[in-house]
Amino acid sequence: MDISTVNALTYEEFVELFGNVVEKCPIISAAIWSHRPFKDLTDIEAHITEFIHSLSDSGKEGILRCHPDLAGRDLQSGTLTRESREEQSQAGMTTLDSAEILLMHRLNSEYKERFGFPFVICARLNNKADIVRLLSERLKNDRAAERELAIEEVKKICSLRLHNIVLSGIQTKL
Numbered sequence: 001m002d003i004s005t006v007n008a009l010t011y012e013e014f015v016e017l018f019g020n021v022v023e024k025c026p027i028i029s030a031a032i033w034s035h036r037p038f039k040d041l042t043d044i045e046a047h048i049t050e051f052i053h054s055l056s057d058s059g060k061e062g063i064l065r066c067h068p069d070l071a072g073r074d075l076q077s078g079t080l081t082r083e084s085r086e087e088q089s090q091a092g093m094t095t096l097d098s099a100e101i102l103l104m105h106r107l108n109s110e111y112k113e114r115f116g117f118p119f120v121i122c123a124r125l126n127n128k129a130d131i132v133r134l135l136s137e138r139l140k141n142d143r144a145a146e147r148e149l150a151i152e153e154v155k156k157i158c159s160l161r162l163h164n165i166v167l168s169g170i171q172t173k174l
């Protein structure tokens with residue numbers, strides 16, 4: 001799919017296609033649609049980044065709260081979004097043994113208790129061991145630093161989702 005195809009999408013088509021590039025935050029694609037025509041994919045990403053950075057701290061934390069836990073309840077009950085399921089599967093979260101699931105639950109709860117939002121990391125860029133190590137390490141950060149770090153991870157997830165949509169040409173959805 002080239003950029004002229006993207007620029008020709010109606011608002012409804014655009015949100016249908018890009019609505020989940022930031023997990024469960026279709027408002028972001030709804031907002032950036034009005035910035036068409038986009039020069040290229042990098043331009044779309046820049047508008048998404050600008051939107052996210054313009055949010056207050058509570059707005060950024062709201063974005064983080066839209067993310068499902070890694071190896072959490074949604075994964076166990078099969079209610080993850082398609083994108084999240086694929087990402088969690090790629091990071092090995094779908095094949096944890098019961099001790100590893102318990103460890104993830106314990107660390108996720110500890111993290112949420114401390115920061116008030118879930119631990120977010122780009123699962124496609126990390127394996128199981130990285131995730132457990134970074135979850136433990138990031139628990140030591142202060143809330144402001146952790147919020148910013150987690151938002152950087154949201155941007156990485158978003159970038160990979162965007163590239164996936166455009167490069168794999170999910171034309172069937174158009």
Ligand SMILES: NC(=O)N[C@H]1NC(=O)NC1=O
Nearest residue numbers: 068084087120121122123
């Ligand atoms: N909590 C969390 O990091 N969730 C996610 N990360 C990712 O790459 N996909 C997700 O759903």
